[in-house]
Amino acid sequence: MQSRPAVQHIPPYAPGLRLPGKIKMASNENPLGPSPAALAALAGHAAELNLYPDGSARPLCEAIARHRGLEPGQVIVGNGSDEVIFFAAATFLNPGDQILIADHTFSEYRFSATIMDGTVQVVPLRHGAFDLEAFLAALSPRTRIIFLCSPNNPTGTIIPQADLAAFLDRLPPEVLVLVDQAYAEFADNPAYGDVPALIGRYPNLLVTRTFSKLYGLAGLRLGYGLGPAGLISQMMRIKPPFNTSLAAQAAGLAALEDRDFVDRSLALNREGRAWIQAGLDRLGLPYYPSQANFVCLDTLRDGRQVFEHILEQGIIVRPCGSFGLPSCIRISVGTMEQNRRFMTLLEQALAAIPAGGAARCIP
Ligand SMILES: *Cc1c(COP(=O)(O)O)cnc(C)c1O
Secondary structure (H helix, E strand, C coil), X not given: CCCXXXXXXXXXXXXXXXXXXXXXXXXXXXXXXXXXXXXXXXXXXXXXXXXXXXXXXXXXXXXXXXXXXXXXXXXXXXXXXHHHHHHHHHHHCCCCXXXXXXXXXXXXXXXXXXXXXXXXXXXXXECCECCHHHHHHHCCCCEEEEEEECCCCCCCCCCCHHXXXXXXHHCCCCCEEEEECCCHHHCCCHHHCCHHHHHHHCCCEXXXXXXXXCCCXXXXXXXXXXXXXXXXXXXXXXXXXCCCCHHHHHHXXXXXXXXXXXXHHHHHHHHHHHHHHHHHHHHCCCECCCCCCEEEEECCECHHHHHHHHHHCCEECEECHHHCCCCEEEEEXXXXXXXXXXXXXXXXXXXXXXXXXXXXXXX
C-alpha cells in the first residue's frame, strides 16, 4: 500500500524527550501543573464520560468569546491548537498553493501545508523577529496562507499589534494570515496589544490560542481559533464532530475562570524569565529577549552537546537544531528551584565543552 507522495515527504515529528526521573524543561509546559479548577471540573464530569461531548462545544465557545470580546460564531475549538492550524490548511489550501513561514519557527505550519500538497516559502527572521516587509516582498500569486507566530517559538519575540495591522492593511484579502498566539498570555510588552480585537477589521485574520501552556493542560489537548464568522464557519465544515472531548471542554471552561492559577503562573514566569536572562547576561551568552515562557540562548558551541551534558545531569532542555539554530538551546521557565538547577548545569556544561564547533546563531 503506497501513501500519497506528500505523506512520504513528511519527516517524523521530533518531540521533546520524556524520561522518568528527569526534570522536563523542554516543551514549555506549566511548572505548577494543571489548573486546580480544571482538575476539579474533570473529576466532577467523570461520571458523564458515557456521553458524547457537545459537538459544537457551545458553552466553551461562548466563554472563550466572552473572554476575548468576540461572538461565539467567531470561535472554533480544536484538539489542541495544532488541530486548528491543520483545519486552516485543510480548509483554504489548494494543491500547489504556497504558504509563507519564518526560517526559525514552529514545525506545524510546514507540516499542515505539506499534507495538503502545498508549497512552502521560507522568509528569514531579523534578529529573531518577524520581518513583515520581507513577507510582503515574498508574496506571490500562489501565496494563500501566511503563518506568523507571536511570541515566536523558539525565539520568544513578538509582533507589535500596530505592525501587524499595518501589514494586514497592505495584504490582498484573499491571503489568510494565521497568527499563532500559543504564548500570548506571557507577553507583557504593551506593544503586543490585543490582536483578537483586530478580527472585526480584517476578513482574512485567524488567531490561534491554546490551553496547553498557561493553563497547564497540554495533556488534555484543547486549543481554539478566533476569526471572522465567515471564515470560522468554513473551517467548521471540516471539523470532526467530536474533536474535543467532554473532559477537555469541562476543564477548559473551568480553567478560563481560574484567575488565581493564572496570576500565580504569570508571576512565576515573569520572575523566572528575568532571572534566567540575568544569569545569561552574567555568563556572557547571547539570547533572544523573551516574551514567552521559555528562553532561546546561544551556547556558542554545539547546542546538541550542551543538551546532552545537561540531560545526563537530570534536566531535559530543547536543542534547537531542528529549528535551524544548531548552537542554541531553548529552556522552558520552571520553578525557581528548577531554574537555579538549570543554570548550575549550564555553567558546568560550558566549562566541560569548549566553545566553537558550531556557527554562532544569535548575533
Ligand atoms: C505549544 C505550541 C502550540 C500549542 O499546541 P497545542 O496543540 O495547543 O498543544 C501551538 N503553537 C506553538 C507555536 C506552540 O509552541
